[in-house]
Amino acid sequence: MSHPARVVQVELGERSYPILIGSSLWSALAEEIASRFAPTRLAVISDSTVGPLYEPQLEAAFEDRPWKTSHHRMPAGESHKNLASVEALYHEILDVGCDRKTPILALGGGVPGDTAGFVAATLLRGLPFIQTPTTLLAMVDSSVGGKTGVDMPQGKNLIGAFHQPSLVVISLDTLKTLPQREISAGMAEVIKYGVIWDKELFGALEVGMEGLLSVDSEALPEVIARCCEIKAEVVSKDERESGLREILNFGHTVGHAIEAATEYGEWLHGEAISIGMLVETAIAETRGTQLGDLRGRLRGLLSRAALPTTPHKCDLDRIWRLMHADKKAREGRIRMVLPTRLGRVETVGGITQAEFEMGWKICEGV
Ligand SMILES: NC(=O)c1ccc[n+]([C@@H]2O[C@H](COP(=O)([O-])OP(=O)(O)OC[C@H]3O[C@@H](n4cnc5c(N)ncnc54)[C@H](O)[C@@H]3O)[C@@H](O)[C@H]2O)c1
Numbered sequence: 514m515s516h517p518a519r520v521v522q523v524e525l526g527e528r529s530y531p532i533l534i535g536s537s538l539w540s541a542l543a544e545e546i547a548s549r550f551a552p553t554r555l556a557v558i559s560d561s562t563v564g565p566l567y568e569p570q571l572e573a574a575f576e577d578r579p580w581k582t583s584h585h586r587m588p589a590g591e592s593h594k595n596l597a598s599v600e601a602l603y604h605e606i607l608d609v610g611c612d613r614k615t616p617i618l619a620l621g622g623g624v625p626g627d628t629a630g631f632v633a634a635t636l637l638r639g640l641p642f643i644q645t646p647t648t649l650l651a652m653v654d655s656s657v658g659g660k661t662g663v664d665m666p667q668g669k670n671l672i673g674a675f676h677q678p679s680l681v682v683i684s685l686d687t688l689k690t691l692p693q694r695e696i697s698a699g700m701a702e703v704i705k706y707g708v709i710w711d712k713e714l715f716g717a718l719e720v721g722m723e724g725l726l727s728v729d730s731e732a733l734p735e736v737i738a739r740c741c742e743i744k745a746e747v748v749s750k751d752e753r754e755s756g757l758r759e760i761l762n763f764g765h766t767v768g769h770a771i772e773a774a775t776e777y778g779e780w781l782h783g784e785a786i787s788i789g790m791l792v793e794t795a796i797a798e799t800r801g802t803q804l805g806d807l808r809g810r811l812r813g814l815l816s817r818a819a820l821p822t823t824p825h826k827c828d829l830d831r832i833w834r835l836m837h838a839d840k841k842a843r844e845g846r847i848r849m850v851l852p853t854r855l856g857r858v859e860t861v862g863g864i865t866q867a868e869f870e871m872g873w874k875i876c877e878g879v
């Protein structure tokens with residue numbers, strides 16, 4: 514049986530849970546499920562791409578286990594992270610049968626993860642939830658922390674609930690089938706952790722970025738574990754985002770607006786965040802924060818991760834207006850998480866349109 518190379522604990526009192534990180538952890542997952550939940554049934558939610566790839570591994574690992582496993586696939590892609598998918602999943606799972614002890618296991622990236630989490634939060638007023646993320650983004654970000662939910666035509670993640678998983682199992686071998694562009698997009702969030710929290714992580718990424726992009730990298734498990742540790746620490750101090758947790762949104766105020774302006778079609782989330790982090794760093798500069806060469810180093814790292822670093826010509830009025838739809842905006846005032854030095858950020862209110870446009874243009878110019 515394979516054993517996790519690393520275990521990171523998310524400390525949330527009675528709702529604390531471990532994140533197991535390693536290669537081919539399917540049988541370790543089965544063992545954990547047996548000892549933690551002893552279920553009679555288990556419902557797996559994946560998507561139309563991930564299901565065919567990894568359901569067989571689960572099936573094999575669960576073969577001699579006493580629970581019945583049902584598999585449910587939603588169509589792949591952000592456009593299906595909606596209430597129609599949730600309703601279809603409710604029907605399917607109720608039809609095969611479930612009770613208050615039936616764990617919902619999310620198998621996939623952030624889309625099935627967020628959707629399955631919302632199903633788990635709401636079906637029978639709450640079922641145990643297990644995350645087995647299969648994208649780099651889901652491994653370092655969305656599978657940890659308990660934010661679940663779906664999109665509405667009016668905007669992303671507008672319906673949701675906080676529902677912590679009871680277990681997260683990261684099987685690194687799943688990255689082997691993930692397209693390289695998705696690996697790079699996840700790397701944007703990894704780089705984000707370096708800027709907001711951990712200058713040593715940032716330095717390590719500068720040393721070995723090219724190697725980390727290859728899935729066989731020996732350093733990747735440690736980097737993923739470090740990101741999970743940071744997210745776990747932030748979430749355990751501020752589970753419901755009343756303060757500290759906002760720092761995870763560095764690059765996201767501008768990034769989300771770019772995604773919305775391009776109808777979520779042109780950029781992957783991490784690619785929009787790459788531009789967002791650079792523009793927000795430039796905004797910090799225009800406000801007088803002495804950042805040395807942080808923006809240059811950040812741009813270098815992002816570009817080595819094969820991420821975009823120069824914004825397209827855009828209708829800046831439109832991006833500015835879209836930023837007001839951000840959940841952090843308060844009474845029409847734009848709030849942003851801005852770096853103060855490498856490894857530290859602060860939340861700043863009252864960013865002006867002129868500051869935003871100046872930051873954007875600085876990034877267009879280089
Ligand atoms: N809950 C949170 O705290 C949180 C945090 C960050 C992001 N998110 C959400 O996460 C979502 C983005 O997540 P994502 O980037 O993982 O998207 P995703 O789940 O759509 O995965 C991206 C693509 O890769 C495919 N895929 C997934 N794993 C694969 C594998 N191992 N091999 C081959 N193909 C694979 C998927 O089918 C999909 O087409 C967004 O909806 C975002 O809002 C949530």
Ligand SMILES: [Zn+2]
Nearest residue numbers: 702765782786
């Ligand atoms: Zn993000």
